[in-house]
Amino acid sequence: MLITSMFSLKYINVAMVTVLKNVTNVITAVGEMYLFNKTHDNKVWTALFLMIISAVTGGITDLSFHAIGYTWQIINCFLTASYSLTLRRVMDTAKQVTKSGNLDEFSMVLLNNTLSLPLGFLLILLFNEVDYLSRTPLLQLPAFWLVTTFSGLLGLAISFTSMWFLHQTSATTYSLVGSLNKIPLSVAGIFLFHVSTSLENSASILFGLLAGVFFARAKMQDKSQTRS
Numbered sequence: 001m002l003i004t005s006m007f008s009l010k011y012i013n014v015a016m017v018t019v020l021k022n023v024t025n026v027i028t029a030v031g032e033m034y035l036f037n038k039t040h041d042n043k044v045w046t047a048l049f050l051m052i053i054s055a056v057t058g059g060i061t062d063l064s065f066h067a068i069g070y071t072w073q074i075i076n077c078f079l080t081a082s083y084s085l086t087l088r089r090v091m092d093t094a095k096q097v098t099k100s101g102n103l104d105e106f107s108m109v110l111l112n113n114t115l116s117l118p119l120g121f122l123l124i125l126l127f128n129e130v131d132y133l134s135r136t137p138l139l140q141l142p143a144f145w146l147v148t149t150f151s152g153l154l155g156l157a158i159s160f161t162s163m164w165f166l167h168q169t170s171a172t173t174y175s176l177v178g179s180l181n182k183i184p185l186s187v188a189g190i191f192l193f194h195v196s197t198s199l200e201n202s203a204s205i206l207f208g209l210l211a212g213v214f215f216a217r218a219k220m221q222d223k224s225q226t227r228s
Contacts, residue, residue: 004076011069020073022051027081047215105163
């Protein structure tokens, strides 16, 4: 999931990556239907349909369209949805097979990161990272260590908050809440990286972001009706 995200950002601007990530919500919602027998009302499906339209129109009007980048991003959407659904399944299974009936956030983060170590070592060997690190002058820069450490702390915080969120709610809700940060992220990406965009593409990006917000609202209404 992280690898495909990095590769997609090499070819696509931040704003378009943000809009295309809305496809993850669609995949997650469909996955929950088949894996957890969950149903969604018409408002949720309408919002999902709007997200698909925004992603398609965004790709058509994207001035910097790159087929390889879009391919990496679509793969990332499937992997991200699979990640959310798998975590939800693991948490449900833990309730049945553990004495406590639960796996706390610390245990989930520990297991999640431990299982990623073999892949990390494999990538180090494939990309010859040891040789690169032995020659790069970056290791001598205090700013590099500061930024790297801060990035690691943020990653750890994301892991803990993600696990806690999935403990409290569903995979679809976890996915759609992430849509709420897409508006400032897309705007910041366009201005900070001086992305060339057209009026049509900007409109499609805004349309996709609003669809994500509408999705969040529809899902919360669906949840409140289910409780009542």
